[in-house]
Amino acid sequence: MSTKASPADSSPAADAARRPRRLLPLLVYSLLALVVAGSALGIAHFTRRLEEATTENNKRINLAGRQRALSQRMTKALLAYERDLRAGADPAAALAELQKISGLFHVVLRGFETGGSVPGADGKDFDMPAAQDPEEQRVIREALSLWLPLQERLSDIVQGGAAPEAVATTVEAFRARNVAIFDFMNELTNRTEFTARAQIAAAANPRTALISVAVLAVFLIPGFHLGDRARRARLRAEKALHQLESAHSALSTQSTALAAAKAETDRIMDTVQEGLLLIDSKFIIGPSHSRELAAIFRQEHLAGMNLLHLLQRLLSEKMFNTTRDYFDLLFDNEQRERSVLKVNPLVDIEVSFPDPAGGFIHRYLGFSFRRILEEGRVSRVFVAVRDITAQIELEKRLREAERVKERQLEILLGIMHVDQDELVHFAEIVEQELDAINQSLRAEDFAVASPEQQEKLRARLNQVFRSVHNIKGNAVYLRLDYFQKAAEAFETRLSELLARPKLGGEDFLAIVVAQAGLRADLGDLIELRSKLVGMRSAGSSPAPADAGAASPASSALADGLRQLARDIADDLGKPAEIQLDDYALHVVAHGRQELVRDTLIQLVRNAIAHGVEPPAERAASGKPPVARLDLERIRHRALSAGLLPADAPEPAPAELARCIFAPGFSTRDQADAHSGRGQGMDIVKTRVVDEAGGRIEVRSAPGRFCEFALYLPEIPEPALV
Amino acid sequence: MEEKILKIFADSTTRYFATVSDGSARLGTPYLRDETENPALDYAAVIGISGHYRGRVCYTATREQLHALLPQFGETECDESLYADLVGEITNTISGNARESLGAGFMISPPVLIPASAAAGAIADAGAPLPCYVLPVTWKEHRSRVLVTLQPQPVHKPAPDAT
Numbered sequence: 036m037s038t039k040a041s042p043a044d045s046s047p048a049a050d051a052a053r054r055p056r057r058l059l060p061l062l063v064y065s066l067l068a069l070v071v072a073g074s075a076l077g078i079a080h081f082t083r084r085l086e087e088a089t090t091e092n093n094k095r096i097n098l099a100g101r102q103r104a105l106s107q108r109m110t111k112a113l114l115a116y117e118r119d120l121r122a123g124a125d126p127a128a129a130l131a132e133l134q135k136i137s138g139l140f141h142v143v144l145r146g147f148e149t150g151g152s153v154p155g156a157d158g159k160d161f162d163m164p165a166a167q168d169p170e171e172q173r174v175i176r177e178a179l180s181l182w183l184p185l186q187e188r189l190s191d192i193v194q195g196g197a198a199p200e201a202v203a204t205t206v207e208a209f210r211a212r213n214v215a216i217f218d219f220m221n222e223l224t225n226r227t228e229f230t231a232r233a234q235i236a237a238a239a240n241p242r243t244a245l246i247s248v249a250v251l252a253v254f255l256i257p258g259f260h261l262g263d264r265a266r267r268a269r270l271r272a273e274k275a276l277h278q279l280e281s282a283h284s285a286l287s288t289q290s291t292a293l294a295a296a297k298a299e300t301d302r303i304m305d306t307v308q309e310g311l312l313l314i315d316s317k318f319i320i321g322p323s324h325s326r327e328l329a330a331i332f333r334q335e336h337l338a339g340m341n342l343l344h345l346l347q348r349l350l351s352e353k354m355f356n357t358t359r360d361y362f363d364l365l366f367d368n369e370q371r372e373r374s375v376l377k378v379n380p381l382v383d384i385e386v387s388f389p390d391p392a393g394g395f396i397h398r399y400l401g402f403s404f405r406r407i408l409e410e411g412r413v414s415r416v417f418v419a420v421r422d423i424t425a426q427i428e429l430e431k432r433l434r435e436a437e438r439v440k441e442r443q444l445e446i447l448l449g450i451m452h453v454d455q456d457e458l459v460h461f462a463e464i465v466e467q468e469l470d471a472i473n474q475s476l477r478a479e480d481f482a483v484a485s486p487e488q489q490e491k492l493r494a495r496l497n498q499v500f501r502s503v504h505n506i507k508g509n510a511v512y513l514r515l516d517y518f519q520k521a522a523e524a525f526e527t528r529l530s531e532l533l534a535r536p537k538l539g540g541e542d543f544l545a546i547v548v549a550q551a552g553l554r555a556d557l558g559d560l561i562e563l564r565s566k567l568v569g570m571r572s573a574g575s576s577p578a579p580a581d582a583g584a585a586s587p588a589s590s591a592l593a594d595g596l597r598q599l600a601r602d603i604a605d606d607l608g609k610p611a612e613i614q615l616d617d618y619a620l621h622v623v624a625h626g627r628q629e630l631v632r633d634t635l636i637q638l639v640r641n642a643i644a645h646g647v648e649p650p651a652e653r654a655a656s657g658k659p660p661v662a663r664l665d666l667e668r669i670r671h672r673a674l675s676a677g678l679l680p681a682d683a684p685e686p687a688p689a690e691l692a693r694c695i696f697a698p699g700f701s702t703r704d705q706a707d708a709h710s711g712r713g714q715g716m717d718i719v720k721t722r723v724v725d726e727a728g729g730r731i732e733v734r735s736a737p738g739r740f741c742e743f744a745l746y747l748p749e750i751p752e753p754a755l756v
Numbered sequence: 757m758e759e760k761i762l763k764i765f766a767d768s769t770t771r772y773f774a775t776v777s778d779g780s781a782r783l784g785t786p787y788l789r790d791e792t793e794n795p796a797l798d799y800a801a802v803i804g805i806s807g808h809y810r811g812r813v814c815y816t817a818t819r820e821q822l823h824a825l826l827p828q829f830g831e832t833e834c835d836e837s838l839y840a841d842l843v844g845e846i847t848n849t850i851s852g853n854a855r856e857s858l859g860a861g862f863m864i865s866p867p868v869l870i871p872a873s874a875a876a877g878a879i880a881d882a883g884a885p886l887p888c889y890v891l892p893v894t895w896k897e898h899r900s901r902v903l904v905t906l907q908p909q910p911v912h913k914p915a916p917d918a919t
Binding site for chain 1: 758759762763766767782783784785786787788790806807859861863865887889890891892909
């Protein structure tokens with residue numbers, strides 16, 4: 036295992052290996068500082084020494100030079116003394132000069148030899164060091180060897196005891212040695228200068244060296260600093276390079292992993308059957324989304340588009356406004372996500388895409404949303420959208436099938452109790468009446484507004500009313516509640532139209548819609564009857580016909596009329612029963628059976644609806660105990676309906692009886708299921724009189740009875756060809 | 757089909773004539789086409805309906821009416837193609853007006869001109885046993901008809917409104 040630490044290595048071993056490198060600059064800096072400091076001290080020391088040496092040597096040189104001059108002055112003073120002596124002048128001044136100069140010369144010369152305090156050139160004492168230089172010492176010794184004998188001779192003169200001969204001898208001695216002494220002093224001066232230069236040089240050279248060292252150290256510090264920085268920069272560069280290589284390596288590894296992950300994600304995004312996308316706070320679709328999204332929106336290049344703008348082209352204005360508000364909620368940090376998701380208006384929405392082939396393509400889309408938080412704030416929203424058209428369409432079909440099934444079940448339950456022949460007959464009646472209605476409406480020239488056309492329109496509307504009323508009568512007769520209610524609703528619309536002072540084509544829209552509804556009901560009835568017949572025929576065989584009894588149709592009608600009477604009586608709370616004497620429908624000519632049947636139904640309904648209550652019930656209802664036919668009420672209604680002129684004399688009962696056959700005429704203020712429409716007796720009259728060419732006789736006895744007798748002409752036999 | 761839907765088509769038709777011509781149109785009594793009837797006149801165009809309703813709307817008119825109507829558009833020399841174009845334009849306008857009232861859920865296809873003899877079949881193809889409503893229209897004594905065969909689609913209850 037290698038302990039060498041790489042620049043990027045941060046292990047303890049690497050730290051330990053790098054520590055000396057970190058200390059080296061510090062040591063170098065410290066050493067250089069010490070060198071600089073030491074050099075400074077040395078420089079100061081040698082500078083001081085140089086100054087001292089210079090001062091000292093300068094003084095010595097000066098003294099040596101003064102010695103040279105003193106030797107001459109001393110000779111001169113001696114010569115002056117001799118001259119004064121010979122001239123008989125006072126020699127005191129010359130003697131004093133000689134004494135002073137010779138003393139000074141001697142002291143200084145001895146100072147050069149042995150060191151000691153000597154009078155300086157500046158008048159101050161100078162601590163003369165002894166000569167150290169051998170050559171200098173030699174010059175001093177030789178000078179002393181000349182001087183000392185002279186100095187003894189001068190002592191006698193200075194002390195004043197010398198004879199003139201002695202003086203003369205001394206003078207001669209001075210003259211003989213004066214030059215030599217001058218030369219020695221001159222040599223001493225030169226040598227002193229030489230020695231001084233040597234000493235100064237000895238002091239100056241170390242200082243110069245130290246200055247060089249200090250300068251070098253001073254220069255070395257930034258140099259080393261720069262070098263250290265360069266080294267550090269190089270290390271950092273190497274480290275950065277290494278890190279870069281490591282990062283590149285890691286990046287390559289990550290890129291490989293990312294490429295694999297992206298390939299995986301791409302496969303998922305290409306395969307998933309949902310539109311998956313991210314939107315930012317501006318609702319912009321992110322760069323990556325599932326392939327299915329383009330299929331759902333039928334558009335490519337969705338990345339970068341605004342999802343809200345995309346939906347704006349597909350949604351209604353109201354839904355778009357709702358969606359825009361909801362998108363704002365999704366990015367509202369103040370709103371809790373759970374609450375926001377609960378009010379998602381795009382759970383299932385219908386959108387319409389333009390169809391390139393023309394028209395539109397309708398789809399249902401389901402959106403779900405999830406927030407993406409970054410640092411506690413909603414940064415983006417994840418959106419999943421599915422095409423749920425198949426699911427919604429299935430739900431719609433199921434709901435529609437359920438509705439149809441419930442409707443058919445209601446019809447089925449309503450017809451199960453009805454005899455199959457009666458049902459067939461009822462279906463035929465309804466079909467005939469619906470055809471009659473359609474025939475009445477198929478009159479386009481009614482679009483021309485004129486009083487005459489208005490009358491025709493009203494007459495046609497009454498014709499429609501009679502057809503609907505007949506359907507309703509037969510429905511009541513067979514207890515087909517579903518059809519009874521449908522016919523009643525139809526009648527209500529017809530009554531509203533008849534009450535209008537003016538009629539136009541658009542007024543008949545409700546009629547034709549109701550007619551279509553009845554026709555659809557009829558279709559269901561026929562289909563269900565067929566199924567019912569199939570079920571019954573599979574379970575039982577038909578009973579054999581009894582030739583001696585009344586025909587099945589006749590018997591069924593009789594039973595039906597009895598049941599009709601019971602039902603109406605129960606509904607109205609009027610106990611009543613129908614008495615059928617010698618009734619046999621089969622004796623009626625075949626072509627009249629339907630007429631008789633419809634007429635009997637209407638008569639029974641009217642008889643019970645408008646009949647007299649039992650006295651006990653009338654008493655309980657607060658009515659007069661004695662019932663009476665209210666001719667006055669009939670007259671009043673007839674006048675209101677314009678059936679009688681307002682200024683007509685008191686009409687006879689027969690005239691009033693004719694009024695009750697007028698279409699829409701009723702003494703009831705409010706219509707109910709059995710009366711009040713004013714159509715029943717109109718149907719009777721229309722069928723018997725208008726269509727069959729018969730007649731109706733009405734006989735009544737107030738307070739006792741009201742009798743209707745119907746007379747029908749025979750149907751002519753078809754001519755034999 | 758609801759009465760109001762038929763009224764929207766009737767109003768759309770009369771409004772068209774009131775807008776483009778100097779005479780108003782009046783609606784006759786509507787009725788149901790029976791299986792044997794071909795209510796088509798000389799020219800007919802049909803439009804497919806989808807969305808909240810599915811079916812077809814057909815407008816059919818006589819040559820005389822179209823001939824009388826074309827000058828309203830500055831056409832003085834009339835020919836067969838102009839008649840056909842006009843009947844298609846009227847059909848498109850009627851359905852477009854209806855769409856304004858019925859909302860975005862009422863989608864219409866471009867009009868397709870059909871031979872008058874095929875009009876009954878084109879309407880019947882909308883889906884038996886749907887009733888075909890015939891709305892007669894009279895304009896200046898000229899007759900035309902709007903044939904409507906529509907079936908409301910089961911209503912899908914959308915999600916609760918967020919607002």
